[in-house]
Amino acid sequence: MKNFALVGAAGFVAPRHMRAIRDTSNTLAVAYDINDSVGIIDSFAPQSAFFTDFESFYEHGQRLRRSPSTALDYFSVCSPNHLHHAHIAAGLRLGCDVICEKPLVPTPDLLDELVRVESETGRCVYSILQLRHHEAILQLREKVRQARLDRKFDVTLTYITSRGKWYAASWKGDPRKSFGVATNIGVHFFDMLHFIFGATQRNVVHLNEVDRAAGFLELEHARVRWFLSIDAGDLPESVRGQKTTYRSIDVSGEALEFSEGFTDLHTVSYREILAGHGFGLEESRRAIETVQLIRTAQPVAVPADAHPFVRRMAT
Incomplete structure (x- = not known):
């Protein structure tokens, strides 16, 4: 004990x-x-x-x-x-x-x-990198490892988690304390992407605002269009008024379903740490480097192949 x-x-x-x-x-x-x-x-x-x-x-x-x-x-x-x-x-x-x-x-x-x-x-x-223990993530990682070495998967990541006015008044709404929306709500997704698809080859930011961020991330085995938001106005019409959170990860035309299985992942993480199998400092380095670049990058013009939510805003 x-x-x-x-x-x-x-x-x-x-x-x-x-x-x-x-x-x-x-x-x-x-x-x-x-x-x-x-x-x-x-x-x-x-x-x-x-x-x-x-x-x-x-x-x-x-x-x-x-x-x-x-x-x-x-x-x-x-x-x-x-x-x-x-x-x-x-x-x-x-x-x-x-x-x-x-x-x-x-x-x-x-x-x-x-x-x-x-x-x-x-x-x-x-x-605590609990997504690394999720069965669906582990299965996708194995699929990528079994693919051709030169294959790159096309990934579209969308995560919208609505926050009320309290958010802006809390430490989470202060970028000096939360380090911005891409870091605060996105770092575990970026860690997941690195865990599955490898190191960064290119990192481009298309949008970087208080309530939302978006960009393109090229990894060893993936091309990733990503969009993160805390604004309920960004929710798709199909869920607006019914849900406050929208999570979608499309991998080369196939939806990654991992909405279930989150309940005990912190306990799983603790068990692994106590057994000597925890994720140490170096395990977090790639994601930390990624979100630092996103925070400090100057957004570029939105290209034709940007995340569809960003293209919609640009029109």
Whole structure:
């Protein structure tokens, strides 16, 4: 049984981590969030200590180190994106292996800094890349690996997840904290694409706005047109007024169906990490490089073969 600390206990994704800690028969020993609306802890670990200031939380973790039976083994990070780097480094220096939500950090330079802290502390950082455990993704990856080496699949990725006015008022609506829509809602899709189709050969941005982004990504084994949005107005007519989210991935004319099978992927991720099979820092590098370029690129003129949603906006 391992002892866990959790940072960002009031966040949207935190319950998935709490459930994973419980369902892998481990203990959430201490949690932290600046927000005290964390009654969800009672459903998973009512015995957990809780703090609303980081200094007291960190000092409590140091005290726990005095005894092997209470010392923290893992440090789970569910805090806002811009705090990940600092919280990961703190967890490593507390003597823990760290499990962090995506994106780990916004730039390759900060990833390199975490590599140095890993070396200094002798501990490891693991990212939650749950789509890599999804059966449909694994099957497609195997199909690509069995294809001709020179084959390139044509992929159209569309993801629209409607957000209300609260989004703009939260840290997620601040690009200095979320790093923009392509990073905040798209990084796990870009990681999935790299996992299946390989490294980047070309990365072109057609649209980069507060609420949406789009572009073209050429990978070793795919040509990808992608569109990401948090604006309900971008939903197709076929689902507008019925659903708030639209997800579509077309691979050379075949729909990739992975709307099901998400329920336990965080728990699967935790099991793999605990068994020594987690995804380390270098596993996240390609996606981090991709979203950094998207954030900083100057959008180009929309070509005829751009994502159809972008072409529609351009007309």
